Amino acid sequence: MTSMDLIVQKYGGTSVGSLxxxxxxxxxxxxxxxxxxxxxxxxSAMAGETNRLLALARQxxxxxxxxxxxxxxxxxxxxxxxxxxxxxxALGRPALSLLGHQLPVLTDSNHGRARIRxxxxxxxxxxxxxxxxxxxxxxxxxxxxxxxxxxxxxxGDLTAVALAAALxxxxxxxxxxxxxxxxxxxxxxxxxxxxxxxxYEEMLEMAGLGAKVLQFRAVGLAWRYGVPLAVRSSFSAxxxxxxxxxxxxxxxxxxxxxxxxxxxxxxxxxxxxADRPGLAARIFGPIAEAGIVVDMIIQNAGAEGRTDVTFxxxxxxxxxxxxxVKAVAAEIGAQGVRYEEQVAKVSVVGLGMRTHAGVAxxxxxxxxxxxxxxxxxxxxxxxxxxxxxxRYGELAMxxxxxxxxxxxxxxxxxxxR
Amino acid sequence: MTSMDLIVQKYGGTSVGSLxxxxxxxxxxxxxxxxxxxxxxxxSAMAGETNRLLALARQxxxxxxxxxxxxxxxxxxxxxxxxxxxxxxALGRPALSLLGHQLPVLTDSNHGRARIRxxxxxxxxxxxxxxxxxxxxxxxxxxxxxxxxxxxxxxGDLTAVALAAALxxxxxxxxxxxxxxxxxxxxxxxxxxxxxxxxYEEMLEMAGLGAKVLQFRAVGLAWRYGVPLAVRSSFSAxxxxxxxxxxxxxxxxxxxxxxxxxxxxxxxxxxxxADRPGLAARIFGPIAEAGIVVDMIIQNAGAEGRTDVTFxxxxxxxxxxxxxVKAVAAEIGAQGVRYEEQVAKVSVVGLGMRTHAGVAxxxxxxxxxxxxxxxxxxxxxxxxxxxxxxRYGELAMxxxxxxxxxxxxxxxxxxxR
Numbered sequence: 110m111t112s113m114d115l116i117v118q119k120y121g122g123t124s125v126g127s128l129x130x131x132x133x134x135x136x137x138x139x140x141x142x143x144x145x146x147x148x149x150x151x152x153s154a155m156a157g158e159t160n161r162l163l164a165l166a167r168q169x170x171x172x173x174x175x176x177x178x179x180x181x182x183x184x185x186x187x188x189x190x191x192x193x194x195x196x197x198x199a200l201g202r203p204a205l206s207l208l209g210h211q212l213p214v215l216t217d218s219n220h221g222r223a224r225i226r227x228x229x230x231x232x233x234x235x236x237x238x239x240x241x242x243x244x245x246x247x248x249x250x251x252x253x254x255x256x257x258x259x260x261x262x263x264x265g266d267l268t269a270v271a272l273a274a275a276l277x278x279x280x281x282x283x284x285x286x287x288x289x290x291x292x293x294x295x296x297x298x299x300x301x302x303x304x305x306x307x308x309y310e311e312m313l314e315m316a317g318l319g320a321k322v323l324q325f326r327a328v329g330l331a332w333r334y335g336v337p338l339a340v341r342s343s344f345s346a347x348x349x350x351x352x353x354x355x356x357x358x359x360x361x362x363x364x365x366x367x368x369x370x371x372x373x374x375x376x377x378x379x380x381x382x383a384d385r386p387g388l389a390a391r392i393f394g395p396i397a398e399a400g401i402v403v404d405m406i407i408q409n410a411g412a413e414g415r416t417d418v419t420f421x422x423x424x425x426x427x428x429x430x431x432x433x434v435k436a437v438a439a440e441i442g443a444q445g446v447r448y449e450e451q452v453a454k455v456s457v458v459g460l461g462m463r464t465h466a467g468v469a470x471x472x473x474x475x476x477x478x479x480x481x482x483x484x485x486x487x488x489x490x491x492x493x494x495x496x497x498x499x500r501y502g503e504l505a506m507x508x509x510x511x512x513x514x515x516x517x518x519x520x521x522x523x524x525x526r
Numbered sequence: 527m528t529s530m531d532l533i534v535q536k537y538g539g540t541s542v543g544s545l546x547x548x549x550x551x552x553x554x555x556x557x558x559x560x561x562x563x564x565x566x567x568x569x570s571a572m573a574g575e576t577n578r579l580l581a582l583a584r585q586x587x588x589x590x591x592x593x594x595x596x597x598x599x600x601x602x603x604x605x606x607x608x609x610x611x612x613x614x615x616a617l618g619r620p621a622l623s624l625l626g627h628q629l630p631v632l633t634d635s636n637h638g639r640a641r642i643r644x645x646x647x648x649x650x651x652x653x654x655x656x657x658x659x660x661x662x663x664x665x666x667x668x669x670x671x672x673x674x675x676x677x678x679x680x681x682g683d684l685t686a687v688a689l690a691a692a693l694x695x696x697x698x699x700x701x702x703x704x705x706x707x708x709x710x711x712x713x714x715x716x717x718x719x720x721x722x723x724x725x726y727e728e729m730l731e732m733a734g735l736g737a738k739v740l741q742f743r744a745v746g747l748a749w750r751y752g753v754p755l756a757v758r759s760s761f762s763a764x765x766x767x768x769x770x771x772x773x774x775x776x777x778x779x780x781x782x783x784x785x786x787x788x789x790x791x792x793x794x795x796x797x798x799x800a801d802r803p804g805l806a807a808r809i810f811g812p813i814a815e816a817g818i819v820v821d822m823i824i825q826n827a828g829a830e831g832r833t834d835v836t837f838x839x840x841x842x843x844x845x846x847x848x849x850x851v852k853a854v855a856a857e858i859g860a861q862g863v864r865y866e867e868q869v870a871k872v873s874v875v876g877l878g879m880r881t882h883a884g885v886a887x888x889x890x891x892x893x894x895x896x897x898x899x900x901x902x903x904x905x906x907x908x909x910x911x912x913x914x915x916x917r918y919g920e921l922a923m924x925x926x927x928x929x930x931x932x933x934x935x936x937x938x939x940x941x942x943r
Contacts, residue, residue: 128582128585128586132586165605168545169549169609169612169616170612170615170616173615174612176622177609180608180625181604183604184602185601187598187600188579190597191583191595191597191598192583192598194591194594195586195595195598196586198591198594199587199588199589205593206594208674211672211673255628256628257625
């Protein structure tokens, strides 16, 4: 393998979940120095730690202040970054830890889901120039006032990709507890296969659709800055994992690269609304202001100029969304509000769908053949999503995977696990 | 009670040792607002947390890097400060947490035992002006390079006093698990009494001599800046605790304010050294360079121009001190090195000793009457310390306490606990 200048590696919570694993990560980092001249390592909090700290906050207050919660949970990455640095030094390697505010990773003030405004690479470059492996606490930043912020769940990936972009790294390796990106969740779908390559665009759709292997925002940022990503297992020695990069010819020939299932969706319906211009703004304005992301929206015209508006949100946002929707429903004279706490969103994703017609039709027919009712549909250039009853989510995923991702047809081929 | 402008309160690890106790501290803080207009609260890490984090570091490395250990353990106060702030807000009080680097508490780079260079009160004053109770993470600071530092064990007191000085607070209240400063450790000496008042000078001697109720450096800083201190229990409702301030007439009339016992002392002897000018520098230079504080020193002239040099160090410094001493002993041709891992230092402290002669003589006689051999003696203007065999430490303390601190004679009087 050609030697590179700079690699950014990221290790998730499970990978640093115990002292033993932290030592193993240190050894993997040192071994990686054979492949590059300089290394930056981004770490998450030890597995379970963020949840433990959040539970403490919730035991003290029903509605803990977001600013304080961020200072609280940011301590988790502070601990794992220091411990990994100590482990690297125990192996005789110069190493230095840096926290979000020490770079700084400058963010907005949206505590709990802050957005990165800029990363100053100077401190990292300086520590690298002094011969250090630099360990950066992921997931955290600092706003202009000096308050600690966090970037949202899974944002350790985001820190790694943003750092890789700021440092113009040759490669960003995401180490996790699976050995790559799969055509479907292997826990739910026995015929799921690891992909050798996937395009940013497909990966972005899959991450947005519930594939947990990479964070959605991280993939978007990698795409925008052209950061080459590799998703690898921190628990197995071999395997190249999955490369995420710009699409190439081979990728376009694949009709469907993956099938995803997202169980954490709730569906709300405002029934019997007078269908007038500006209705969507009346309904979705307050929801957007509350920071709730609406996923799919459908509107069914009904009798007498009245209509039903149905939409989905992440399940954790359901209580807040219901509050807003009930208030709006009363204002606009709707007949009622209904909701389902859990629905399943099943999606197929593939660059090949751009040029191949008929995927949607085959998909709908396959589900109908299994007696699965489609409640909502959303499409993009390279994906089709359907919402179905939560009970049929896994079945729908397997049916679609077996139809669109035949075991032998994928150019990535099968890799023994 | 006259209402004050600004009080700084400090709560130790036991006081914030559980979520229940953190809630109790929040209630005490809110109740204290009846006594003052503005409040700053300094917190330690939850009891046991600092040790837990240190143990993690030691499991990863035999010699964890001091910079990383500081970043690691500073997370402990970060957690308790955030949780107390959340608890205060749950009581409906505006509150804000600030970490060492957010003020900043600027220190030197002596990780693990950094000294405060300056505290910028601006951020605290601003948060107070916005109506907040300000919660500050104790024990931690930041050096000029932006690295997190810690101020040494017990330095939560130091943060509180330094902040009180920087903010020109009316009062600094140290809440702890005992209800004040005692004439001797009440666990070891049944006749020990709580003092109502004690001078900075006496308190400094007692803290330096092993009384754990207040940190030595904190008392010194309070004295220097004239910060009025109160030591109180965070577990009992009533009681004025002990006031620490400038001496007054009543204080000077007390012969002995307290008797202390320090079991964490080791004694080393370099035997048979040729007694030449510069000997002390040869011996104690390398020890000082290693950051080891030497407490008592005696030199016994012997036969043929040879002498024994004996000194004490904190027990935790014994291994390092032995290393240095053995090297020096070889260089200077000493006949040998002896040591006792544990000796007891017993001290009597009191402003009255300035004007009353004969305390030392009475002290030595009392110990002799009990058959306790005095191995070393050190005196200052207001204290006399003796080193005795570790077995006799507690007996010596009780004998001296009963002799010098009669139950009825103390102007502070007895306060029912």
